[in-house]
Every structure is written in C-alpha cells, then in structure tokens.
Amino acid sequence: MKTPEARRRLSPDLREQEIVREAVKFFAEFGFEGQTRELAKRLGITQPLLYRYFPTKDALVERVYQEVFLRRWNPFWEELLQDRSKPLGGRLTEFYRDYSQVILTYEWVRLFMFSGLKGLDFNTRYLDLLRQRVFDLIINELRLAHSRKPPDEVPITTMEIEAVWGLHAAIFYLGVRKFIYNMPVENINSIVDLELRIFLDGVPGTLAGR
Template identity: 60%
Template sequence: MKTLSKTRRPAPPREQQRLDPTEREAIIAREAVSFFAEHGFEGQTRELARRLGITQPLLYRYFPSKEALIERVYQEVFVGRWNPSWEKIITDRSVPLKARLGRFYREYAQVILTYEWIRLFMFAGLKNLGLNARYLKMLRERAFEKVIEEIRFEYGRPSTGDLPITVLEIEMVWGLHAAIFYLGVRQFIYSMPLETDVDSIIDAKVATFLGGVRTVLPAKTSP
C-alpha cells in the first residue's frame, strides 16, 4: 500500500530584521570602514548598501552624503582609536625616556599597523580628502611636541616653552614615526611580511633615534 508523503508548505519569507537606529548606524559605519579599506574612497555607496543588504536610500537616511559617511570613518578609525593614556606615557618622567618611547610606539603600533588603518590612511592621502592633514596635526600636538619636550629635558636642553621647537627636531621625530608607519605599508600595501616581530623593530628604531637626535637639539644654555 502506497503511503502518501506529506507536502511541506514553503516557509513564509523572513522579514528583514528591524534594528535599533543606533545599532543600524554602527553597523553601517563598521562595514564602511571595511569597504573603503578594500576599495578606497572611490568605492560607491550603492555597492556598500548592497553588501549591507539594505537600500541606498536607507543608507542615506543615516548618513545624508558620502562625505558624512567618510567623516564617520575618520572619527571611528583615526580619532576614536587614539588612546589619551599615550600622552601620559610619553611625559611620565618616573620612567626612563627610552622605555617610555618604546612603550608608546609599541602600543601605538598595535592600533595603526592593521589592514584597515594603513590602507584608509593611504587612500585618504591619494584622494586628498584633508583627513591626513587633520590627523597629523593632532599627532603633532598630542605626541610629537611632547616627545621633543621630553628629549630636551633628557639632554638638559631648553624647554620648548622657552625656545620654540625647530624644524629639524620635528623632522627627526617624523623620521622615527614614519619608519614605524612604513612597517604597515610593507605589510598591507606591498604585501611583504616582516621578518621579525614588530616590538623588536620598534625598540631598535627608538634606540637608534635617541642615539642620534641630540645632534639637532638646541645648544645647552650657559649656567
């Protein structure tokens, strides 16, 4: 005797999950970070919306323009990931300067030496969006000027409050910073893996920097 098989009714279509607006906005921002890191800022919001599984009009409900979305990416990646405690690390004179700079740059490297950070920074510069200039201004004020003040104190030179920072001093700190940033360029732009661990490279670069920087410092003041 033939048994009749039960026919299954098709499952009703699942409704698109309704999200809290704040949560939806955060999801869009996170995906935008990933999307622009992969495609550059030439990437189209239409494609980003498709990846998110939403319509472009819905995306624009949260971010009214592509420029607003890029600004959110800047705030998320470059401003939001800056750790204010780094400034205290640099200026804590209870710790030897070499150890302070080594710690600061090791922690800083953990934030910036990533696929997203390096590629977004490079793409922003190529697109001339002005984001790089804003970030580097912040970097100079929060880190570079403090590093120079601490170096002057270490070697008994005039305070930056008494004698302005020189162009050569800034250039030397730029050189150290750029050398560490370049480790990320090698990995995420040139696809060249590092042959030793980042911390060892940073410690060596800091030691080399401190060994030579005194040659560009202002002369000691007469007693």
C-alpha cells in the same frame, strides 16, 4: 517579497554601528571611490536606508575618519610620555609599541593611504593632531633628558620635528610593506625597538636649546 531591511531589523543605534563598521572595511578595500550602492548591497540594505543615517557620502566618510583615526586615539599616551617617574627610554618604548599596534592594521594603513590619494584632509588633520599632542611632548622630554633648554625658552626647531617625523615614518612604513605591498612583516615590537634605538642614538645632535 520582503525587503532586505524587513528581513533583518535592527535598532537605529545598532544599524548605524553596523553601517560604520562595514564602511570602514569597504573603503579600506576599495578606496573612497567605492560607491555607496555597493556598500548597501554588502550590508543587505537599500541605498535609501543607508542615506537615512548618512545623508551624503561625505558624511559617511567623515564618520569613518572619526571611527578609525580619532576613536582609536588613546589619551593615556600623552600621560605616559610625561610620566617622569619612568625612564624616558622606557616611556618611549611603551608608547611606540602601543601606538604601532593601533596604526599598523589593514584598515588604518589603507584608509590613510587612500585618503591622501583622494585628496581628502584626513592626513593633514591627523598629522596635525600627532604633531600637537605627541611630537612636542617627545621633544620637550628629550631636551630635558639631555639638559637642553625647554621649548618655552628656545622654540622647537624644524630639524627636531623632522627627527621625530623620521621615526614615525619608519614605523608607518612597516604597515605600508604589509598592507600595500603585501610583504611579510614579523616581530613588529622588535623592529619598533630597533627604530627607537637608532632614533635615540642619533637625536642628541638634532636637539636645540644648548
């Protein structure tokens, strides 16, 4: 009798891609407590074959992080936020609409939640990335728009960071409602626009650099 991998031979690159794709779906469904032997069954391969590509479960989990959280990061976002040929409101709307399309998915939201419950460092690493590459840019552009001193003259404050966190949390919560609580969420762009308007209306009072 032929083994599963003999029935369906793939090149090493294609096999690795298949394992990663299925691992993303598997861990999003079952969390990181899911067993690799069950993942191998879903793939139709043996567990030893899976371990040829990823010697440990931790190595596979790390690859899932790279695939979902880093490969989906769009470097254009940073360029967009700093493109002063466009009004700030338009830039922020374009960014947050596009960003929400990336993070408000079944896999992204559930993996992010499961990683926090499991005590993995996905959340810390990703949120550090977000803070460094997006939050500071947004605050700098907001200060400029409101004629405040830039961060190199007056350091970014905790309250400024909290204001941006609040906006991101409101958008992320749409995914929690949909993919954790199984509640319907419609017209995401309209809700994102609403949250952004609320943020922009309230933010002047939080900005430093007078």
